[in-house]
Amino acid sequence: MNRSRVALVRCENYDPDAIYQAAVKGLDLIGGISNLVRSGERIVLKPNVLYGTNPEKGISTHPAVFRAVGKILQESGARVSYGDSPSFAGAEGHLRRCGLKQVADEMGIELADFDKGRTVSHKDGLLIKSFVLANGVLDSDGVVNLPKLKTHPLTRLTGAVKNQFGCIPGLLKSQYHVKLPDPYDFATMLVDLNTLVRPRFCVMDGIVAMEGNGPRSGRLRKLDVLLFSTDPVALDATACRIINLDPEIATTSKPGEKAGLGTYHSENIELVGEGLESFFCRDFDVIRTPQEHCTQNRIMAFVKNRVCERPVIAKAKCTGCGMCVKMCPVDPKAVDWRKGDREKPPVHDYDRCIRCYCCQESCPEGAISARGTVLGRTFFRH
Ligand code: SF4
Ligand code: SF4
Structure with missing residues (x-):
């Protein structure tokens, strides 16, 4: 070969x-x-x-x-x-x-x-x-x-x-x-x-x-x-x-x-x-854990939502531009203003979120990052 x-x-x-x-x-x-x-x-x-x-x-x-x-x-x-x-x-x-x-x-x-x-x-x-x-x-x-x-x-x-x-x-x-x-x-x-x-x-x-x-x-x-x-x-x-x-x-x-x-x-x-x-870079900062499969099983989806990484907004960095809301592809949006209140940063609905990270990719302030959950870190990650 x-x-x-x-x-x-x-x-x-x-x-x-x-x-x-x-x-x-x-x-x-x-x-x-x-x-x-x-x-x-x-x-x-x-x-x-x-x-x-x-x-x-x-x-x-x-x-x-x-x-x-x-x-x-x-x-x-x-x-x-x-x-x-x-x-x-x-x-x-x-x-x-x-x-x-x-x-x-x-x-x-x-x-x-x-x-x-x-x-x-x-x-x-x-x-x-x-x-x-x-x-x-x-x-x-x-x-x-x-x-x-x-x-x-x-x-x-x-x-x-x-x-x-x-x-x-x-x-x-x-x-x-x-x-x-x-x-x-x-x-x-x-x-x-x-x-x-x-x-x-x-x-x-x-x-x-x-x-x-x-x-x-x-x-x-x-x-x-x-x-x-x-x-x-x-x-x-x-x-x-x-x-x-x-x-x-x-x-x-x-x-x-x-x-x-x-x-x-x-x-x-x-x-x-x-x-x-x-060229080897031992400490390059990259997520080293495998992605989780998506599941239609409601119990597994509930567990996954509490275990795998999720997009999280650093409120102090957010300027309220709304780009993340605009770019979220799911309908209804999985990141949106809570009760239309634009004075505060948008909020994620993780049960709706498909983890596509379009919001993270589009945020001009770098305010959104993928973060592991406490549960995930405690029980499932090394
Ligand atoms: S894109 Fe970033 S700065 Fe703009 S509203 Fe969303 S989190 Fe805030
Ligand atoms: S990760 Fe995707 S689905 Fe989830 S809130 Fe961000 S853009 Fe919407």
């Missing part, structure tokens, strides 16, 4: 020349750009743009990484476009605020349509048999995935597999949380999306990663690494190993292997470039 190759290349800052050299090296190590992309192909770059803000905050893929990979693709003769579909409306404004649009305009990289899409069947999907995909994805010959290494309370790691979620346009994404409240079903949907839109290759920005309350409000952690692979599962598993997280804890690993998308087993991954141990 062929092993999946993952390249690790050291890069200690976002200096454009240094990143370009690192990207050339990394892509050579996984087979060379001429074997990954053919001249004349239409390639769409898919960075991670959760929402638009200064790239130094570490929320989005850094523009210098985007620039380096875009340049290599252009030099190979590819026709390059780019796009993403952040959770919030108005993709172009978000892309500008995180510095990607300026780089793209300067390089003649066109903005692809990620606002609207078309339905595509996926009969081989493990769980999802059709998706609405962004026109920009469907009109391309291949996607190059540029994830950012960050934590996420739902999937534990947000990496290459989860980054493809932005290939689904706009607000359609939130419906998947409602339809698939079980975190492993949600992960299987992400894997199905990846087997439908298998990235041509992935370059993960782990130069400055995000730990703790990611993917938006965590702390920055320098890891000084760029990761390269054509296998998104192996790439994420390697990122997990760097941050001292068992890859099985990342919810996409097992369905990713089951679907044939890739492998997370170390014996099936060939690491090339600098050794993993030189």
Whole structure:
């Protein structure tokens, strides 16, 4: 059996020349750009743009990484476009605020349509048999995935597999949380999306990663690494190993292997470039416990609600902006103003909450974090 190759290349800052050299090296190590992309192909770059803000905050893929990979693709003769579909409306404004649009305009990289899409069947999907995909994805010959290494309370790691979620346009994404409240079903949907839109290759920005309350409000952690692979599962598993997280804890690993998308087993991954141990970060702050399955059994659901992590609002940080209420996808809302009183922070209804963490992800103040319960910590966690 062929092993999946993952390249690790050291890069200690976002200096454009240094990143370009690192990207050339990394892509050579996984087979060379001429074997990954053919001249004349239409390639769409898919960075991670959760929402638009200064790239130094570490929320989005850094523009210098985007620039380096875009340049290599252009030099190979590819026709390059780019796009993403952040959770919030108005993709172009978000892309500008995180510095990607300026780089793209300067390089003649066109903005692809990620606002609207078309339905595509996926009969081989493990769980999802059709998706609405962004026109920009469907009109391309291949996607190059540029994830950012960050934590996420739902999937534990947000990496290459989860980054493809932005290939689904706009607000359609939130419906998947409602339809698939079980975190492993949600992960299987992400894997199905990846087997439908298998990235041509992935370059993960782990130069400055995000730990703790990611993917938006965590702390920055320098890891000084760029990761390269054509296998998104192996790439994420390697990122997990760097941050001292068992890859099985990342919810996409097992369905990713089951679907044939890739492998997370170390014996099936060939690491090339600098050794993993030189990037290893033992104390990276990430949730290291497995996700809990969702259950329809009312007694089990009652127990789960009192045991597993939940989104909690730090009242002192809350400005009452209401973004969490707006973004909560369940109806009726699982976070809302108590009796309409907007003088106080919104309140969660944990019996209604499906733990999708859209509220945590959307809070501009970082006031919401995933917290274990006292019961869970006392009886079920190590
Ligand atoms: S999004 Fe954050 S700051 Fe805004 S109301 Fe919700 S908890 Fe408060
Ligand atoms: S309250 Fe938060 S975690 Fe719960 S369903 Fe709403 S958005 Fe998701």
